[in-house]
Amino acid sequence: KLEERNAGLVSNFRTFEGSIYNGISADPVGCKFEHDVLYNRETGKSRGFAFVTMSTIEDCNIIIQNLDGSEYLGRTLRVNFSDKPRPREPLYPETEYKLFVGNLSWSVTSEILTQAFQEYGNVVGARVLYDGETGRSRGYGFVSYSTKSEMEAAIQSLNGVELEGRALRVSLAQGRQPA
Numbered sequence: 001k002l003e004e005r006n007a008g009l010v011s012n013f014r015t016f017e018g019s020i021y022n023g024i025s026a027d028p029v030g031c032k033f034e035h036d037v038l039y040n041r042e043t044g045k046s047r048g049f050a051f052v053t054m055s056t057i058e059d060c061n062i063i064i065q066n067l068d069g070s071e072y073l074g075r076t077l078r079v080n081f082s083d084k085p086r087p088r089e090p091l092y093p094e095t096e097y098k099l100f101v102g103n104l105s106w107s108v109t110s111e112i113l114t115q116a117f118q119e120y121g122n123v124v125g126a127r128v129l130y131d132g133e134t135g136r137s138r139g140y141g142f143v144s145y146s147t148k149s150e151m152e153a154a155i156q157s158l159n160g161v162e163l164e165g166r167a168l169r170v171s172l173a174q175g176r177q178p179a
Helices: 002-006 057-067 110-120 148-158
Strands: 013-018 035-039 046-054 078-081 097-102 123-130 137-145 169-172
Touching (some): 097 110, 097 148, 137 148
Antiparallel strands (some): 013 046, 013 078, 035 046, 097 137, 123 137
């Protein structure tokens, strides 16, 4: 059993587990060590892969040897060492004219946020953030504009305005203090 093979392993080294059934929301292979299933930010569903962290390279090699190519819920698992981390790209296009938008209704999507803010200027990017475990909106997002005047017009016009039943809290995003 997978659970018996993995019992007692603790974590420091990472492996990649691919081809995981996208209905999996937690422990994909009965692991008794730290693991991260990655989720689609828009849908909240599993993206079909996870990272598992273990204490030694030997533990990683055992897991890779025992699980790579094995079947789980009708899918063939691909297990190997994870790649070196790549530089993070922004989740959406950003500018220095970035707003924090809080108190969002759970039903507000990035598209709805864009539509609400585009009346005040060229929205370069807008993003509602979602909880990686539940897939539910975190109740806030960010909007970036092309110019400072567009950003300021949006703050003046939309702060306190109701969107889908909730009054928006609109302010400069922390760390973004344009001159």
